[in-house]
Amino acid sequence: MARLYLALVHHPVVNRRGEVVASAVTNLDLHDIARAARTFGAKGFFVTTPLEDQQGFARRIVEHWIIGPGADHIPDRRLAMELVRITGSLDEAIAAVTAAEGQPPRLIATGARKHPQAIGYSALRSLIADDRPHLLLFGTAWGLAPEVIAAADWVLAPIAGTSGYNHLSVRSAAAIVLDRLLGAPA
């Protein structure tokens, strides 16, 4: 059983000019990625942002669905939202996985750009089946900052379509990556 965690990084990420920024939290990112994480058996989903108002926004969304009116309205959403942990930094997320699993996770960066040392999906699928915890990093805005990619143990190959066009939402990318790593198509 893979011990796979996800982190949705809101800082440091780049904007379309390549500048390092902190992005805003998007409601449907939390819903969609939490639901996909639950579907494919990920053990946790970290939403990382250093901005306190954005942490509060994310926390209100999660609480609405876990202990608020949403928990009665759509009970299955609670099971997904219970995976969400809001942290101020990626380091905090790594520390939380380390505390839960007893050893630090391998870090896997994702993104739309090709990387010379990229790992493919079948290779990563084998890797995460071993007994180490793994933390998949997804960037918001225009993607993870170079320093995050440089600090990762592996960079996952981009999701190549058939058209040369490669501009998926982070919600779609996370769903496809989880399916490729953990799914079992009929």
Added chain:
Amino acid sequence: MARLYLALVHHPVVNRRGEVVASAVTNLDLHDIARAARTFGAKGFFVTTPLEDQQGFARRIVEHWIIGPGADHIPDRRLAMELVRITGSLDEAIAAVTAAEGQPPRLIATGARKHPQAIGYSALRSLIADDRPHLLLFGTAWGLAPEVIAAADWVLAPIAGTSGYNHLSVRSAAAIVLDRLLGAPA
């Protein structure tokens, strides 16, 4: 080259009590599914709703990104949004594919529920590689109405995760289905 089209159906769909309703158009459904459709080389993405105000809402979103301020702001979004066609019914979408392709499409229903005559992903992948056009149907709200599923040529197997939990967003489901049918993982 597959001649694959998608339709996001807002009527007839069911609500959580199983009643047939018309659902509201969600902005990010259009963005995410159009981007995934473009990435995987689908030929068109129909957004079907009989509600004129919802058609207008969808049309304003699409025009913003094709001919409005969005076209300059994020040019690659235009390439995705150009795939979107807004129609009043599924029959109109079928007629549009038939007119474009010279023959009616096979209809493939999708959903989270198991169906006794479901087709699997590898079988459908072979099927769509033949020279017939195909139209994949995705339901909003709690899924396609029974009459739509009954009228389909095939019902695609649900996306089974590893957890028994099966509550993906339609955005995530569409991304995974396109990847399974048309993607080529590294």
